[in-house]
Amino acid sequence: MRVKEIVNAISEKLPTGIVTGQDNVGLIVGNYDDECDKMTVAYELDAEVLNEAVRAGSNLIITYHTPLFKPARYFTSSHLHPNPLFEASRSGMNVFAIHTALDVVKTGLNFHLAKKIGLSNIHFLSPLTDTLAKVVVYVPVSHVEEVRLAMSRAGGGKIGDYYECSFGSNGKGTFLPGSDTEPYIGTRDVRETVEETRLEMLVEKHLVGSVIREMLEAHPYEEVAYDIYPLSSDSPNFGFGAMGELEVAIPIGDFLGKIKNLLDVETLRVSHVPNAKIQKVALCAGSGVPFYRDAVQKGADVYLTGDVKHHDFREARSSSTVLVDATHSGTEKFATELISEILAETFKDKVAVDVSKHQERNSFIV
Ligand SMILES: [Zn+2]
The missing domain is CATH 3.40.1390.30 (NIF3 (NGG1p interacting factor 3)-like)
Structure with missing residues (x-):
């Protein structure tokens, strides 16, 4: 190849x-x-x-x-x-x-590590924002299915594990083809009214280019009317870190021993060692300190990452979420x-x- x-x-x-x-x-x-x-x-x-x-x-x-x-x-x-x-x-x-591509997907490094630790009910610790756009295109009703499928094939309309997600509302589109046009519907210099569908689809921003290309390919019009709206909502498909639960709550010492064996690291640095057992585990491989607060907010008992500094540990000591540093490369083993x-x-x-x-x-x- x-x-x-x-x-x-x-x-x-x-x-x-x-x-x-x-x-x-x-x-x-x-x-x-x-x-x-x-x-x-x-x-x-x-x-x-x-x-x-x-x-x-x-x-x-x-x-x-x-x-x-x-x-x-x-x-x-x-x-x-x-x-x-x-x-x-x-x-x-x-x-x-x-x-980055391996850090932010459910098939990526953080979910993989969470599964190796034995967590269940795994979800993103911090969903990515600003990764989504909405593409809206006006299609004659005869071609809606063709355009919808073309956009879906290029990766549009994926929400979590749901595919080909779209919304359509019907209305009337008008246009007047100019003298140099080759209109698919209507004739030059005559105003036309056509039954059209406003077809909306959620598209990951990095796929917008290919979705638009496929949509234009499938659309019958010479000039296609479409809009691209950037969205600030959380992405269901991408995020940082992972969080899940151990099957049963275990003493922190047992958990740390498990991590040392799994990641093959000789020492772990921890903020504090509480007496309570732990069950909810959050993690981010590599340098994940910026997401420690997400772990605290979501009620994690422990947060596993690398590259933790002195002041990060100090701050974590007063929290109920134990901060664990298993080294940058250890967590990315x-x-x-x-x-x-x-x-x-x-x-x-x-x-x-x-x-x-x-x-x-x-x-x-x-
Ligand atoms: Zn790294």
């Missing part, structure tokens, strides 16, 4: 068009026209991962974290300071970063496993998926 086809297939599976903050995702290094029959999945790009991928015969590395976060001023490399992006580019390697599962299912026999054996860790216990 060509890299371009692989990128498109990944975007159909995960919302790579959703980018939060200063994240930098997608094809970071490479050529969309390259042929690729093997890819390597890695947590991050570094010299070891690049060598491993080259040895394995891959020409595409899929990373979780982006290898290019801060603006770079130079792309140079030396024996002492190998720059993996420079070396990747020189060796003909393509590099694609996923990150399953990122490569999950990405490779998704890619293996997406590409089946078309492209081989290798998983890097090199798992980057933030720090070491000495």
